[in-house]
Amino acid sequence: MRILVTGAGGYIGTVLVPKLLAEGHTVTGLDLFYYGADRLPPATGLYRIMGDIRDEGRVADLLRDGRFDAVVHLAAISNDPSSELDPDLTRSVNLVASRHLMEASHAHGVGRFLFASSASVYGIKDTPNVTEEHSLDPITLYARYKAECEGILNGLVDESFCGVSVRSATVCGLSPRLRLDLTINILTHFALTRGAIRVFGGDQMRPNIHVEDIADFYVHALSLDADVVRGRAFNISRENSSVMGLAEMVRAEIGPDVKIGIVETDDHRSYSLSADLARRELGFSPRRELQYACTQLRDAYATGRVPDPESDVYRNVELMKTRPFGPVEWTEL
Template identity: 40%
Template sequence: MKRILVTGGAGYIGSVLSKKLVEAGYDIVVLDALIYTGVGVDALQNHPRFRLIPGDIRDLDLLKTALTGVDCVVHLAALANDPSAELNPALTRQVNLEIYPALLNAAAATGVKRFLNMSSISVYGVSHNENLTEDDPVNPLTEYAVCKARSEAIVRASNRDDFTTVSLRCGTVCGWSPRMRFDLCTNTLTAYAIVNRKLAVWGGMQKRPQIHIGDVTNYLLALIEIDKEVGGKIFNAAGHNTSVREVAETIRAVMKGAVELEDGPAREDERSYTVSSEKISRELGLTPEFSIKDAVAGIVDAHQRGLWCNPDDVLYHNVKRMAAMEKAAAC
């Protein structure tokens, strides 16, 4: 496959993936609404194999233009995370769910051979099970998770012999990106530790799946070309089942003890769940190459190089940016 369309390709995951795809020799088309600016792909703008199409995924004419000559679609465009989704549920449903039939039909009609869909382990909702697998029932509890679960079903139903569809359920992503987010667990804690030299750990024994952005993008890169039978399948990409306290201890270790950990009583929400990535390892041979420590070290290094300063800037927080844009539009 030679030409790849990455929807949301200027975003947190997309900007890292776009760079890797260009470096791997692909022709890349990015369709992105640029809600968080195009800073994530600024370094690619003059590359002969990179094209940025600013625009809304719901613009079907623009979508068809972006699909011209494309062999594979990596669909990342979404209103990402629960707070952003709850801010405007109607818009969330349009972008995160209702666009899917038109997007899939347009892709298949223009000759796209493979469609990779970004999903989330949030589809499992609250669970007391250990090592949840793809065979466990989904129980989405938020607007964001409901859209992800329903979109998986649409993607799976669209699979056929000449149109391969796959969904990747990711854990919470962490690590440095040129379109950085500081509203994700490890990223938030690392930034707070750098700025304040202390971290409050309220209990912190609950575990959540977290995956390095390098592994997410490597998995997507592999799924573009992998010739094993993947059509209609869903794969967990949970990364590491890590507690908040373990993340905090990792941050302190990376910063060579220059962070004070403040203990406090456990919060009421100490839900803990783990997710298994055994299927993607067994069937496709894909396993994490990067650790939580690597994610922390990358963020620390970016700060030392002057790539970020104020982690509270609205551009680093999806819901803050969305709220600011809605407020501006209402004026």
């Protein structure tokens, strides 16, 4: 397939693109490369475009003449705190540009559109194991636009345009473009660099998945029969654990001397996700245990693969406070 991946230079994109190339697909990676273009090195079958998905004319030109069989739309302001930083910016990327990308893809003959949604669309639910049947009650701006985009995508779906929403759990593990602002990665970072983890509360349940597994799901979803996935959303998660359970997992991997301190909190929001639908109907089961993320990070820190682990480049909101988000000159790298 000829696949356009937006956000190809991001945490998930830099793991996904090599997998797509290994499957024999031709990939065009469109990204601002806000976190660095060197994280997605040149490769056979890969075309890298530094560009902004908000540049509607360029995006429409890129999609013209049926150039792509599929689009994987990852580009976004990609967590709650960075989305709150500048609501207008967030709206322009996560809603307006995403809607345009969906409409242009539909208009220009893209057959499959995979949208990186998030488990956060459900909001906080008491129900254990929230399924795709549960209502969407997003609380944050980030989650609200994810939910709105799912609706826009579903509105475009027809016989020839197969839109699918991927409601991912929080991701963890090593990537060429590493993020250290995600739960398990944060806990592991503190265990490695401070020998101590602070847990706020601890009983709250959270779903997580390894970055290799979420990338595997995108690859898998491109291969499935359109009739099976058209217009549907799938929860993708390895397992639910309490935040304290995750801290103890990190300690078990990093070393018994790691101290776990509990900090009182009013925030007891807790949720857990059921990923049974994808398992049952799509035959997809994540293969990596969450511990693997900790051992990967430990080895990467030890071998100098994370040269400056305190750098803002690993923490989206911190970098966005210091460096403007675009504009960039549309350039084929």
